[in-house]
Amino acid sequence: MSSVSDAARAREDIDALMHRLGRAAVTASRALALASTAQKNVALEAAAEVLRERHTAILQANGLDMQDAQAKHLSAALLDRLRLDERRIEAMSSSLIEIAALADPVGTVAAEWDRPNGLRIQRVRVPLGVIGIIFESRPNVTADAGALCLKSGNAAILRCGSESRHSSRVIHECLCAGLGKAGLPLECIQLVPTVDRAAVGLMLSGMSEFLDVLVPRGGKSLVARVRAEARVPVIGHLEGNCHVYVDRDADLQMARAIVLNAKLRRTGVCGAAETLLIDRACVATHLAPLVHALLDAGCEVRGDATAQAVDTKVRPASEDDWYREYLDAIIAVRVVEGVDGAIAHIERYGSEHTESIVTQNPATAERFLAGIDSAIVLHNASTQFADGAEFGMGAEIGISTDRLHARGPVGVEQLTTYKYVVRGSGQVRP
Amino acid sequence: MSSVSDAARAREDIDALMHRLGRAAVTASRALALASTAQKNVALEAAAEVLRERHTAILQANGLDMQDAQAKHLSAALLDRLRLDERRIEAMSSSLIEIAALADPVGTVAAEWDRPNGLRIQRVRVPLGVIGIIFESRPNVTADAGALCLKSGNAAILRCGSESRHSSRVIHECLCAGLGKAGLPLECIQLVPTVDRAAVGLMLSGMSEFLDVLVPRGGKSLVARVRAEARVPVIGHLEGNCHVYVDRDADLQMARAIVLNAKLRRTGVCGAAETLLIDRACVATHLAPLVHALLDAGCEVRGDATAQAVDTKVRPASEDDWYREYLDAIIAVRVVEGVDGAIAHIERYGSEHTESIVTQNPATAERFLAGIDSAIVLHNASTQFADGAEFGMGAEIGISTDRLHARGPVGVEQLTTYKYVVRGSGQVRP
Numbered sequence: 071m072s073s074v075s076d077a078a079r080a081r082e083d084i085d086a087l088m089h090r091l092g093r094a095a096v097t098a099s100r101a102l103a104l105a106s107t108a109q110k111n112v113a114l115e116a117a118a119e120v121l122r123e124r125h126t127a128i129l130q131a132n133g134l135d136m137q138d139a140q141a142k143h144l145s146a147a148l149l150d151r152l153r154l155d156e157r158r159i160e161a162m163s164s165s166l167i168e169i170a171a172l173a174d175p176v177g178t179v180a181a182e183w184d185r186p187n188g189l190r191i192q193r194v195r196v197p198l199g200v201i202g203i204i205f206e207s208r209p210n211v212t213a214d215a216g217a218l219c220l221k222s223g224n225a226a227i228l229r230c231g232s233e234s235r236h237s238s239r240v241i242h243e244c245l246c247a248g249l250g251k252a253g254l255p256l257e258c259i260q261l262v263p264t265v266d267r268a269a270v271g272l273m274l275s276g277m278s279e280f281l282d283v284l285v286p287r288g289g290k291s292l293v294a295r296v297r298a299e300a301r302v303p304v305i306g307h308l309e310g311n312c313h314v315y316v317d318r319d320a321d322l323q324m325a326r327a328i329v330l331n332a333k334l335r336r337t338g339v340c341g342a343a344e345t346l347l348i349d350r351a352c353v354a355t356h357l358a359p360l361v362h363a364l365l366d367a368g369c370e371v372r373g374d375a376t377a378q379a380v381d382t383k384v385r386p387a388s389e390d391d392w393y394r395e396y397l398d399a400i401i402a403v404r405v406v407e408g409v410d411g412a413i414a415h416i417e418r419y420g421s422e423h424t425e426s427i428v429t430q431n432p433a434t435a436e437r438f439l440a441g442i443d444s445a446i447v448l449h450n451a452s453t454q455f456a457d458g459a460e461f462g463m464g465a466e467i468g469i470s471t472d473r474l475h476a477r478g479p480v481g482v483e484q485l486t487t488y489k490y491v492v493r494g495s496g497q498v499r500p
Numbered sequence: 501m502s503s504v505s506d507a508a509r510a511r512e513d514i515d516a517l518m519h520r521l522g523r524a525a526v527t528a529s530r531a532l533a534l535a536s537t538a539q540k541n542v543a544l545e546a547a548a549e550v551l552r553e554r555h556t557a558i559l560q561a562n563g564l565d566m567q568d569a570q571a572k573h574l575s576a577a578l579l580d581r582l583r584l585d586e587r588r589i590e591a592m593s594s595s596l597i598e599i600a601a602l603a604d605p606v607g608t609v610a611a612e613w614d615r616p617n618g619l620r621i622q623r624v625r626v627p628l629g630v631i632g633i634i635f636e637s638r639p640n641v642t643a644d645a646g647a648l649c650l651k652s653g654n655a656a657i658l659r660c661g662s663e664s665r666h667s668s669r670v671i672h673e674c675l676c677a678g679l680g681k682a683g684l685p686l687e688c689i690q691l692v693p694t695v696d697r698a699a700v701g702l703m704l705s706g707m708s709e710f711l712d713v714l715v716p717r718g719g720k721s722l723v724a725r726v727r728a729e730a731r732v733p734v735i736g737h738l739e740g741n742c743h744v745y746v747d748r749d750a751d752l753q754m755a756r757a758i759v760l761n762a763k764l765r766r767t768g769v770c771g772a773a774e775t776l777l778i779d780r781a782c783v784a785t786h787l788a789p790l791v792h793a794l795l796d797a798g799c800e801v802r803g804d805a806t807a808q809a810v811d812t813k814v815r816p817a818s819e820d821d822w823y824r825e826y827l828d829a830i831i832a833v834r835v836v837e838g839v840d841g842a843i844a845h846i847e848r849y850g851s852e853h854t855e856s857i858v859t860q861n862p863a864t865a866e867r868f869l870a871g872i873d874s875a876i877v878l879h880n881a882s883t884q885f886a887d888g889a890e891f892g893m894g895a896e897i898g899i900s901t902d903r904l905h906a907r908g909p910v911g912v913e914q915l916t917t918y919k920y921v922v923r924g925s926g927q928v929r930p
Contacts, residue, residue: 100847100873103873104870104871183892185890185891185892189881189885191891191892196873198903198904199873199903282903282904283903283904303733303902303903303904305904321926324926327926327928328926328928330928331928331929332928335928335929417530435923439921439923440534441534443530443533443626443629443919444919445919445920446919446920446922447919447920447921447922448922448923448924449922449923449924450923450924450925450926450927451619451922451923451924451926451927451928452927452928452929454928454929455619455922455927455929457929460615460929461615461621461920462613462615462621472733473628473629473712473713473733473917474628474712474713474733474735474904474905474917475904475905477917477918477919477920478919478920487903487904487907488907489873489874489875489876489877489907489908490875490876490877490891490907490908491869491877491879492876492877492878492879492881492885493865493869493878493879493880493881494878494879494880494881495880496751496754496757496758496880496881497880497881497882497885498757498758498760498761498762498765498881498882498884499761499765499882499884499885499887499890
């Protein structure tokens with residue numbers, strides 16, 4: 071009995087806690103929506119400075135997180151994502167300065183026009199309101215996500231993974247110091263002060279009156295849970311099963327450079343290529359050099375029958391391989407019937423993230439760019455350009471594979487919505 | 501036993517039916533996304549002509565719907581929404597011609613820029629994909645919604661209410677005739693061929709692999725069900741609890757015209773004003789004339805203590821009245837402390853739809869326009885301008901009170917998303 075009522079009480083406490091956070095965020099968001107660009111930039115620049123000043127405290131906190139993670143035998147990849155050092159703290163601080171330097175989207179007039187009756191209509195960018203961000207091990211997300219929300223005039227409720235809780239807490243304190251210096255409410259950026267998993271459940275489905283949008287930043291299972299349970303709109307990305315299609319009119323040297331870069335520059339990013347499609351018409355000239363280049367670079371190759379014939383090191387690809395987001399030095403290789411074959415393959419197996427065609431034929435390129443319905447389609451360029459900074463949009467909170475609201479890199483502009491401001495002189499509707 | 505298995509079989513049949521519709525819509529949407537503007541316009545114009553030609557068949561079908569509705573003793577308001585006559589058929593036909601005349605949003609370049617590395621980036625409008633529309637009694641929605649989806653390059657799955665099933669079926673046949681004439685797949689616009697309510701449940705939560713977005717068009721209970729159950733993104737409006745605030749610096753004559761028009765021009769539209777807020781500083785001069793104007797026009801007035809003192813016909817307003825969307829000749833009247841009092845009231849009770857301030861003071865107007873976070877904010881104009889056609893956007897599928905993707909009137913542009921088209925010359929990422 072007693073443990074049941076203890077659990078019930080704990081549940082009630084966390085309900086109350088999260089609702090308090092939600093209410094405070096709504097209040098703060100109203101002040102923040104009207105804050106000047108200068109005030110927001112002061113907060114960001116001051117936070118950047120405090121992050122640098124407090125590097126020792128941040129490293130100490132990160133040391134605690136690393137100890138716990140090692141004790142739990144977390145994977146090397148996860149430990150690397152969690153680890154902070156002087157260079158990474160400096161990068162976090164610089165990122166805040168860069169976000170301060172971005173143009174403020176709030177209040178900009180996206181369109182304006184006059185009506186015959188004299189009404190003047192403006193479509194004006196306004197913040198989304200309160201953004202909930204659920205992330206996993208990387209502690210720098212605390213700074214990045216908090217700063218992007220602040221710059222775009224949104225109050226943020228950040229929920230870090232339990233692995234990064236000590237690091238995230240100290241980083242959050244630095245953000246609060248910046249808000250304080252700028253005279254903005256500290257509730258503009260709140261960090262959920264508990265790692266109880268019930269908090270995530272509440273953000274997904276128990277706080278819709280406070281949260282305007284949720285942004286999941288993490289692995290497949292987090293994103294899947296958010297999509298299944300969320301009762302508020304979500305901006306997030308699912309998989310990046312990205313393709314490079316090498317056409318019969320591709321320059322082989324360019325194709326080799328693009329394929330190697332798209333697959334291997336970094337294998338763990340969502341813009342990394344996972345499948346190479348090759349036009350049957352250039353199998354004789356292009357297939358073997360590309361497969362050998364990949365194998366020589368240490369990439370595992372899984373191919374269809376034609377690709378397997380190139381080298382005994384090529385393993386057979388199964389139907390499942392065409393769907394896979396390896397996020398590793400593995401690539402699937404398939405021969406297709408020209409650009410239409412490539413489009414059909416991508417339509418069937420792709421995740422609408424990022425795809426590239428390599429060809430010197432402009433008509434074939436245009437057919438691919440129009441026919442592929444992904445967030446990003448490229449001609450003669452690496453899929454690894456799928457990135458807000460590379461697009462010139464500054465930092466981003468993720469790459470959206472949703473179709474509504476925002477597709478591709480989600481930067482400060484994509485964290486706003488709009489309202490219509492209509493100025494009249496007494497007009498009534500006939 | 502047998503009835504259980506019959507029910508199970510029926511359920512299976514409807515599952516299979518809806519999935520067949522979904523798959524066909526996805527296939528059609530791919531052809532439609534690449535269709536030319538001219539081809540879509542031919543379909544719309546041909547459908548408009550067939551609607552006119554088949555007016556007798558439409559009226560006969562509508563007669564069946566009206567008979568059923570009368571037998572079920574549906575309300576006079578519902579019967580009116582359901583009823584078609586020559587004039588309404590003509591309006592439906594003209595509406596298709598108007599939609600054909602709208603600019604085609606698909607393929608337009610919303611933004612483009614160059615990167616220092618030579619990449620050229622374009623943000624290009626593309627259709628959303630497959631749109632599910634669930635509507636109630638008004639049969640003209642079949643034509644309007646189908647046409648708006650077609651123009652914006654989206655395949656539509658329309659689910660009409662059982663009341664309008666005969667009318668909707670004949671109208672849908674006319675749309676199909678237009679598609680046929682243009683050489684477009686008939687599956688671009690599909691009407692769910694059953695009024696079984698299980699079809700609605702499937703559209704909400706069993707067809708997410710086929711549907712990109714759902715648009716509910718109907719009363720509060722439909723919208724609430726869609727919001728509670730939908731597993732696909734929804735574009736829809738909730739309530740329009742719209743406000744007019746009459747400021748101390750309002751011209752009384754202008755205020756009277758705007759208040760009467762905002763409340764009474766049509767009381768059943770979502771842009772109708774439901775609450776009148778009056779600045780305490782002009783109670784002596786403005787309150788009585790406005791209340792009497794409303795009473796004289798046949799409007800019921802529910803007021804706070806000050807408003808009640810104006811006339812014995814003013815009934816007391818309860819707390820609940822400030823939240824109400826009457827959609828009737830009833831208005832709530834409250835005295836507030838200047839523009840900040842108006843903003844606070846609207847923030848608390850409003851539905852973020854449409855609000856108007858009447859004032860000759862530009863600074864006060866700007867404070868209201870910036871401080872109110874509704875889809876549409878107006879200065880010196882009637883809230884009844886909340887309408888796509890009045891905004892110059894052409895026909896609309898509704899007024900969104902969502903914050904993401906689309907706010908305010910949802911026209912053809914709002915039924916699109918975008919993708920990034922990136923053109924390079926062999927760029928790889930360093």
